[in-house]
Amino acid sequence: MTITSKIWVLIEATAPVFTRAGLELLTPARDLADQSGQPLAAVVMGCHVEETARQAVALGADEVLVLDHPAFAQYETMCFVHALSWLLETYRPSSLLISATEHGRDLAPRLACRFHTGLTADCTQLSIREDGETILWTRPALGGNLMATIVCEHQRPQMGTVRPGVFTQRTPDPQRAGTILPIPQVPILLNSKVQTLQRLTGEGDAFTFDGKDVIVSGGLGMQSKEQFSLIWQLAQALGGVVGASRGAVHEGWVPYAHQVGQSGATVRPKVYIACGISGAVQHLAGISGADTVIAINSDPDAPIFQVADYGIVGDALQVIPDLLDALSQQK
Numbered sequence: 158m159t160i161t162s163k164i165w166v167l168i169e170a171t172a173p174v175f176t177r178a179g180l181e182l183l184t185p186a187r188d189l190a191d192q193s194g195q196p197l198a199a200v201v202m203g204c205h206v207e208e209t210a211r212q213a214v215a216l217g218a219d220e221v222l223v224l225d226h227p228a229f230a231q232y233e234t235m236c237f238v239h240a241l242s243w244l245l246e247t248y249r250p251s252s253l254l255i256s257a258t259e260h261g262r263d264l265a266p267r268l269a270c271r272f273h274t275g276l277t278a279d280c281t282q283l284s285i286r287e288d289g290e291t292i293l294w295t296r297p298a299l300g301g302n303l304m305a306t307i308v309c310e311h312q313r314p315q316m317g318t319v320r321p322g323v324f325t326q327r328t329p330d331p332q333r334a335g336t337i338l339p340i341p342q343v344p345i346l347l348n349s350k351v352q353t354l355q356r357l358t359g360e361g362d363a364f365t366f367d368g369k370d371v372i373v374s375g376g377l378g379m380q381s382k383e384q385f386s387l388i389w390q391l392a393q394a395l396g397g398v399v400g401a402s403r404g405a406v407h408e409g410w411v412p413y414a415h416q417v418g419q420s421g422a423t424v425r426p427k428v429y430i431a432c433g434i435s436g437a438v439q440h441l442a443g444i445s446g447a448d449t450v451i452a453i454n455s456d457p458d459a460p461i462f463q464v465a466d467y468g469i470v471g472d473a474l475q476v477i478p479d480l481l482d483a484l485s486q487q488k
């Protein structure tokens with residue numbers, strides 16, 4: 158079988174949240190392919206993934222390599238590593254993008270290690286050199302205080318991960334033409350010595366910001382878990398969801414899945430309300446895609462006001478109850 162694409166994107170189609178994250182990657186990958194004048198391939202892995210393969214074409218893939226097997230119905234570390242290693246060895250792409258989901262973070266370093274190649278994690282920008290081949294992987298470095306561009310000069314495939322939410326999906330074009338190539342001969346590892354145990358350890362872990370228009374986020378300025386409950390009340394009153402700074406997550410006021418920022422989620426709501434959050438650069442890294450940012454902070458010099466469209470200088474513990482009162486009166 159001839160596969161012409163050298164730029165590949167992995168779409169792990171084992172659950173909607175992972176599929177969505179993979180499909181998002183077609184946005185930057187399509188740009189890379191256009192810049193380099195090369196076709197783009199998506200590798201779709203899962204069980205019964207015909208629909209995802211069609212979506213990949215509509216979203217920009219020229220070729221879709223389909224690894225469809227019951228063994229891929231759930232993410233199993235060694236099973237995925239084994240099949241993908243074979244695929245990379247056989248078809249030798251020059252680059253591979255993987256979403257930095259829990260599974261992607263497990264998979265990508267193992268593949269990079271097998272191919273003795275470089276892996277740039279958590280990229281936020283991608284471009285391509287004039288040679289049309291070498292990818293410039295850009296990511297925050299030194300605690301988010303500068304952006305580093307990393308290049309993998311010699312080893313192939315070049316590899317990078319991108320966190321879900323950093324790029325948005327393109328508008329699908331159902332008329333777009335692409336070739337869907339089932340890969341029936343892919344080797345399946347039947348007796349893996351490693352078993353991946355997947356479990357949700359609490360309601361919080363199943364949480365996602367995907368598609369949420371309003372996010373009300375709380376930080377250390379909320380001062381206690383009890384007072385952080387005001388954030389939940391305001392989110393509920395506005396039909397939104399709860400976000401948090403790392404400070405609030407570290408205090409145990411809210412599960413990690415709600416953390417926004419460089420080491421949490423990248424969000425793109427219509428409205429982001431930051432309450433008692435200073436606006437550290439690592440927090441701001443997660444909210445640059447928000448349409449409107451509203452900040453409530455008692456310190457008029459808090460950095461969050463530099464990015465806020467609207468600001469309220471005041472005590473969040475008084476302002477939020479006032480807002481709740483006003484909202485209930487409106488109803």
Ligand SMILES: Cc1cc2nc3c(=O)[nH]c(=O)nc-3n(C[C@H](O)[C@H](O)[C@H](O)COP(=O)(O)OP(=O)(O)OC[C@H]3O[C@@H](n4cnc5c(N)ncnc54)[C@H](O)[C@@H]3O)c2cc1C
Nearest residue numbers: 376377378402403404418419420421433435440455456473
């Ligand atoms: C590698 C790395 C990754 C990181 N990743 C993240 C990340 O993903 N997300 C993240 O958020 N942080 C991240 N951080 C941490 C980040 O640097 C900050 O420490 C953190 O964001 C601070 O949280 P905060 O704003 O809640 O707390 P603080 O910085 O302590 O700010 C609290 C704010 O509340 C205000 N305040 C106090 N009382 C009130 C009141 N009653 N009413 C209103 N305002 C009040 C204060 O004026 C202050 O501005 C990361 C750091 C590093 C080094």
